[in-house]
Amino acid sequence: MSNWYEEISSKTDSILEEIKNHSFIKELMTGTLPKEVFYFYINQDTIYLSEYKKILAQVGIKCDDENETQFFLGSATGIINVEDALHQNFLKDQETTKEASVTCELYISYLSRIVHTKSVEEGLAAVLPCFTIYKDVGDYILANQSNKGDNPYQDWINTYGGEAFANSVKKAIDITNKYASNASPERLEKMNEAFEKASKLEWMFWDSAYNKEAWKI
């Protein structure tokens, strides 16, 4: 019997395919991604994660089961501590900015609006691609790369392709499926829209880093 996540991931499969085929991901896999592009990405991702922590905590507060709240609060602190360490490691000795790019600002603002002004179901659907897409990309690279020994980005790849992250992604999916199973058709439609929009924003986030996106003014 299929569940909400299976259905929405098959509907948005083309976005995931576009992400896997993006030059950013292809070059990350071969290790040929220019260093300055990766630094731009990690710098923006540091800014993104500092807001995403708060967004996850907010989703957790809205859940009505204590274990679910614990899971999201734990994700906000635990997983992101791991990611922060990864980021600090890659960014050491690099010049950094505190200014979010247009796309980073858009993604953070979108998630924040959904979790603060919409239903818990929509909030869960909006934050889910951050879990699932990174896991899918991590697994995809691990399964297809031929240079595990000498890829400068291997620590990044292992973080998202690893088992610890997979467990946490599974839990996020299970919680969201549970809420979806009790949602009205109207609310399910909103969940689908949120999942799709956040998935597109994931693609845009990588694309904006690849092009070192600048504010027009």
Ligand SMILES: Cc1ncc(CO)c(N)n1
């Ligand atoms: C933009 C973005 N989405 C998802 C993740 C995974 O946590 C991340 N580090 N950055």
